Amino acid sequence: MKKLLNDPADLVAESLRGVERAHPELRIDHENRILYRADAPVSGKVGLLSGGGSGHEPAHAGFIGPGMLDAVCAGEVFTSPVPDQMAEATKNIDGGAGVLHLVWNYTGDVMNFDMAAELAAAETDTEVQAVVMNDDVAVEDSLFTAGRRGTGAAIAVEKIVGAAADQGRSLSELADLARRVNDSSRSMGMALTSCTVPAKGTPTFDLPEDEIEIGIGIHGEPGRRRVPLTSAHEIAQMLVDPILADRDFTGGEGVFVFVNGMGATPQLELYLMYNEVAALLDKAGIVPVRSLVGPYVTSLDMAGCLVSITRLDDDMLRLWDAPVATAGLRWGM
Amino acid sequence: MKKLLNDPADLVAESLRGVERAHPELRIDHENRILYRADAPVSGKVGLLSGGGSGHEPAHAGFIGPGMLDAVCAGEVFTSPVPDQMAEATKNIDGGAGVLHLVWNYTGDVMNFDMAAELAAAETDTEVQAVVMNDDVAVEDSLFTAGRRGTGAAIAVEKIVGAAADQGRSLSELADLARRVNDSSRSMGMALTSCTVPAKGTPTFDLPEDEIEIGIGIHGEPGRRRVPLTSAHEIAQMLVDPILADRDFTGGEGVFVFVNGMGATPQLELYLMYNEVAALLDKAGIVPVRSLVGPYVTSLDMAGCLVSITRLDDDMLRLWDAPVATAGLRWGM
Amino acid sequence: MAGVDTDALQRWLRAFAASVAAEKDALTGLDAAIGDADHGANMDRGMAAVVAFLDATPPADPAALFKQTGMTLVKSVGGASGPLYGTLFLRMAPATGGAAALEPDVFAKALRAGLDGVVARGKAEPGDKTMVDALAPALDALDAALAAGESLAAALRAAADAAERGRDETTPMLARKGRASYLGERSIGHQDPGATSAALLVAAAASAVADQEAA
Amino acid sequence: MAGVDTDALQRWLRAFAASVAAEKDALTGLDAAIGDADHGANMDRGMAAVVAFLDATPPADPAALFKQTGMTLVKSVGGASGPLYGTLFLRMAPATGGAAALEPDVFAKALRAGLDGVVARGKAEPGDKTMVDALAPALDALDAALAAGESLAAALRAAADAAERGRDETTPMLARKGRASYLGERSIGHQDPGATSAALLVAAAASAVADQEAA
Ligand SMILES: Nc1ncnc2c1ncn2[C@@H]1O[C@H](COP(=O)(O)OP(=O)(O)O)[C@@H](O)[C@H]1O
Ligand SMILES: Nc1ncnc2c1ncn2[C@@H]1O[C@H](COP(=O)(O)OP(=O)(O)O)[C@@H](O)[C@H]1O
Ligand SMILES: [Mg+2]
Ligand SMILES: [Mg+2]
Ligand SMILES: [Mg+2]
Ligand SMILES: [Mg+2]
Numbered sequence A, B: 001m002k003k004l005l006n007d008p009a010d011l012v013a014e015s016l017r018g019v020e021r022a023h024p025e026l027r028i029d030h031e032n033r034i035l036y037r038a039d040a041p042v043s044g045k046v047g048l049l050s051g052g053g054s055g056h057e058p059a060h061a062g063f064i065g066p067g068m069l070d071a072v073c074a075g076e077v078f079t080s081p082v083p084d085q086m087a088e089a090t091k092n093i094d095g096g097a098g099v100l101h102l103v104w105n106y107t108g109d110v111m112n113f114d115m116a117a118e119l120a121a122a123e124t125d126t127e128v129q130a131v132v133m134n135d136d137v138a139v140e141d142s143l144f145t146a147g148r149r150g151t152g153a154a155i156a157v158e159k160i161v162g163a164a165a166d167q168g169r170s171l172s173e174l175a176d177l178a179r180r181v182n183d184s185s186r187s188m189g190m191a192l193t194s195c196t197v198p199a200k201g202t203p204t205f206d207l208p209e210d211e212i213e214i215g216i217g218i219h220g221e222p223g224r225r226r227v228p229l230t231s232a233h234e235i236a237q238m239l240v241d242p243i244l245a246d247r248d249f250t251g252g253e254g255v256f257v258f259v260n261g262m263g264a265t266p267q268l269e270l271y272l273m274y275n276e277v278a279a280l281l282d283k284a285g286i287v288p289v290r291s292l293v294g295p296y297v298t299s300l301d302m303a304g305c306l307v308s309i310t311r312l313d314d315d316m317l318r319l320w321d322a323p324v325a326t327a328g329l330r331w332g333m
Numbered sequence C, D: 001m002a003g004v005d006t007d008a009l010q011r012w013l014r015a016f017a018a019s020v021a022a023e024k025d026a027l028t029g030l031d032a033a034i035g036d037a038d039h040g041a042n043m044d045r046g047m048a049a050v051v052a053f054l055d056a057t058p059p060a061d062p063a064a065l066f067k068q069t070g071m072t073l074v075k076s077v078g079g080a081s082g083p084l085y086g087t088l089f090l091r092m093a094p095a096t097g098g099a100a101a102l103e104p105d106v107f108a109k110a111l112r113a114g115l116d117g118v119v120a121r122g123k124a125e126p127g128d129k130t131m132v133d134a135l136a137p138a139l140d141a142l143d144a145a146l147a148a149g150e151s152l153a154a155a156l157r158a159a160a161d162a163a164e165r166g167r168d169e170t171t172p173m174l175a176r177k178g179r180a181s182y183l184g185e186r187s188i189g190h191q192d193p194g195a196t197s198a199a200l201l202v203a204a205a206a207s208a209v210a211d212q213e214a215a
Helices: A008-022 A083-092 A107-123 A153-166 A171-183 A232-246 A267-283 A314-321 B008-022 B083-092 B107-123 B153-166 B171-183 B232-246 B267-283 B314-321 C006-034 C039-056 C062-076 C081-092 C104-122 C132-147 C152-169 C179-187 C193-214 D006-034 D039-056 D062-076 D081-092 D104-122 D132-147 D152-169 D179-187 D193-214
Strands: A026-029 A034-037 A047-054 A071-077 A099-104 A128-133 A185-191 A211-214 A225-228 A255-261 A288-294 A304-311 B026-029 B034-037 B047-054 B071-077 B099-104 B128-133 B185-191 B211-214 B225-228 B255-261 B288-294 B304-311
Touching: A008 A026, A008 A047, A008 A071, A008 B267, A008 B288, A034 A083, A047 A083, A047 A153, A071 A083, A071 C039, A083 A099, A083 A107, A083 C062, A099 A107, A099 A153, A099 A171, A107 A128, A107 C081, A107 C104, A128 A153, A128 A171, A153 A171, A153 A185, A153 A255, A153 A304, A153 A314, A171 A185, A171 A314, A185 A232, A211 A232, A232 A267, A232 A304, A255 A267, A267 A288, A267 A304, A267 B008, A288 A314, A288 B008, B008 B026, B008 B047, B008 B071, B034 B083, B047 B083, B047 B153, B071 B083, B071 D039, B083 B099, B083 B107, B083 D062, B099 B107, B099 B153, B099 B171, B107 B128, B107 D081, B107 D104, B128 B153, B128 B171, B153 B171, B153 B185, B153 B255, B153 B304, B153 B314, B171 B185, B171 B314, B185 B232, B211 B232, B232 B267, B232 B304, B255 B267, B267 B288, B267 B304, B288 B314, C006 C039, C006 C062, C006 C179, C006 C193, C039 C062, C039 C081, C039 C193, C062 C081, C081 C104, C081 C193, C104 C132, C104 C152, C132 C152, C132 C193, C152 C193, D006 D039, D006 D062, D006 D179, D006 D193, D039 D062, D039 D081, D039 D193, D062 D081, D081 D104, D081 D193, D104 D132, D104 D152, D132 D152, D132 D193, D152 D193
Parallel strands: A047 A071, A047 A099, A099 A128, A255 A288, B047 B071, B047 B099, B099 B128, B255 B288
Antiparallel strands: A026 A034, A034 A071, A185 A211, A185 A304, A211 A225, A255 A304, B026 B034, B034 B071, B185 B211, B185 B304, B211 B225, B255 B304
């Protein structure tokens, strides 16, 4: 394992120290591993909380700030944070209008956020609602499983709902909006290589030089199937086809297209993938109006990409364009 | 070689198509491989041109836009673009106040930009000045070599000079400022792994699991020396010590600290490195006031990092904070 | 015997912590095949925290021990296993009725309450390829052996055997819960990590109670 | 013989293009060791472009051929080798004096003008571990052989041998110019890629002129 670290057991803690030094606009509770925007709670605004395992940077801490999240809880690498963290964060970002939990759909995350909501309800009178994000079409038989994973859609959900929260919308309006953005989003990912979890020290799975995994998640898990390494053109089809088969993306104000790097794939390749993806959307009569190309939801040092598409209505489009100031996404301020 | 591409020979061209689709705020001359901000030339403003080989994304195209560059020329992977591209771009970004070439110090880039300036002088009456950026302290005997490489300093130079150009400063004022920012910057990089140039298809160099390269550049070349893999703590020292030995960074308004990912190193590790680097600066009485942590000047799929430090005076600090709107750096607009 | 007292329960948890530490890499390896390669690290972090609180503030009675163990696991593990193992112990606490030493049937009922908590929290059914596939047959075997008049030690031994069989039977299963379910058919042929740690938990109970009886 | 005519020069360039294509991976491999692994791709891209223009618009005379070759290399290669090889040919053009066929001494002078251009552009001195270390001894050998009354074919053969020796002598050198100089001591022990392609250039000239004389 070749990584920039000291003791793997200290990786998350030391990385959070670096985040703190680099981002004075954040406040970090190291003991509880909670990152807040420095001015939280924002009075009168619904507090937005997300979080999850570490190893997905810039998700989740990179999306804290005006126009996006109020706080995130950081877990160990690929391990959901715990209810105490979430309950504590919930208490501290309640500006009087309640708190919305934006939960990535993984068994651990969902259960821990559930317990956090129970704790918060028992300990405070903060009103809490939760929306689970589950956009990954790779999980086909979602009714008989843990359900679709939350992957790329979180960027659209967190950005759009963040902007709406800034406008002063109510907790239930925001929960509703979050559900609608999530419902409008579908994603599918692939891996060229496995990643290496530092505590394990070797790659999670072996993938020969001439094979790739299709239908992966963001935790280094193997995908739905293994296929021979092929061209970007064909890979784009393997990702876009199941997305388009699962939902109608025509109409509205067009779509937000997100080509996400898994961590070790260069931007040069991601833009080439974007070209392939956008060409397929063109052919299907779907109109990309906003895009994001880069490593935003990563899986440590995995090479590969994830394509995520969100159909935008005019409200969502306006909210996407609204100012945001986070380490990972920033414009308008 | 596992990469997202079709024919390696088409990688750069297809990636530029993706950039075009994703960034309507840019205008791309595919034949000449020149990327312009869509509203170039900006009348009355000095035009800023940079560029270099591909494979460093988001450098260089990610730094085009208001508050930064007006155009960049893209070469093949790790190969300087050619004078015709640069001369053509120079002509098209001259808003009447001349054009500044910001040249990364590599033999090829310098010679090609020189020839471009000769061409531009012969063909137009555009006033052209060039500043060569050479911040890499790994090259010790710079007087008897091709000189220090241009690496991380370019971000500070291009951002700061870009903001000054927006203020309407003159060509020679900007050239002078560029030289001062470059003189105030020092960098040092390291590699955990080699990268793979697509046209070659295999790693540029072999690096055993237990060794790293110290003093690398941004073209996948081996470094000054090979040492055993060690902790982030010790690696930070190997990068920061030669930087601090080469220049005084105390005083002024403090420093801009840039921990750059080489392409395949996760943000989680880069923030941990930032923590180590900032701790060393603290100890040396140097005050980080601005920072950047992430993959900004990459070397394809190389794992590793580059530390770059710029001492800021009050003019530079104000210009760094000024609004910028590019794909790679954005704030205030 | 005088029932399972706090000391025996401590020995149980310490034995479980020791076997998790010993099997940490193996558990993570199983999780790498069909999950995200952290189950060993997760359980080890949690059980190390449990041992730490046992050392620092030995609990007064079984209920306190279960509650504190559950809270510690919930607080320190995260992921899927944290809330599930945490809930298991949290639900055992009230089932002790405040006794200082648990009679075999009380211990068995407490475990059953714990399992019910796991099922309520995780919604897994037998056959879904989870820790439930080790725990459920173990508790069935425990109840059956006690009903047949066996000693608690013998009954726990039967439970441990059943847990190991249940664990082994997860291998051919198609996962329908947790991360492994994302793999669909590809989850078949791999032993479930959570069922594996659960079998260690039951084995640790058997050995702790056997020690108590021998003492 | 009647001097080196445009046809012979075309054969030279085509022969060089062919050997660059054949040695592309080897040149890139040498550049991987002490550079950035692109010299083969660079030279191949450039010489393919030269062959393309030769096919499309055969130049009228040696000066046009040199100028067009130089411009094509400058336009299509990039990196360090593009401006350097480009300048080499661009500087040869005026040195032909507009002749339709170059007498041996004129050809030699043109090459010398080209080398001077390379040195003016790149500031490399002999011993810096660059293409100059193949080109300079080659042109010295060419001049000496012509001065000794040898035929152009024989003189170019001597030049090609000298270029190969010069190329080989780059191996123990410490690089002081170009990308390899960044490596410091570590550049020692590797053959310079540019000197290697330059030796191919001179060898191609020798074979093209030998063909012309044989014809
Ligand atoms: N819904 C569930 N009900 C019961 N057990 C579950 C459930 N989901 C997962 N598990 C158990 O948790 C184990 C994985 O735990 P762990 O790897 O620590 O958490 P995570 O899956 O969050 O990484 C699985 O092997 C399985 O036995
Ligand atoms: N200043 C120079 N003068 C002469 N030749 C040089 C100089 N710098 C580099 N070269 C030659 O160029 C070769 C490298 O060419 P190439 O790999 O195509 O360009 P780059 O170094 O830009 O990648 C070197 O092997 C060397 O022979
Ligand atoms: Mg996990
Ligand atoms: Mg090059
Ligand atoms: Mg796991
Ligand atoms: Mg090269």
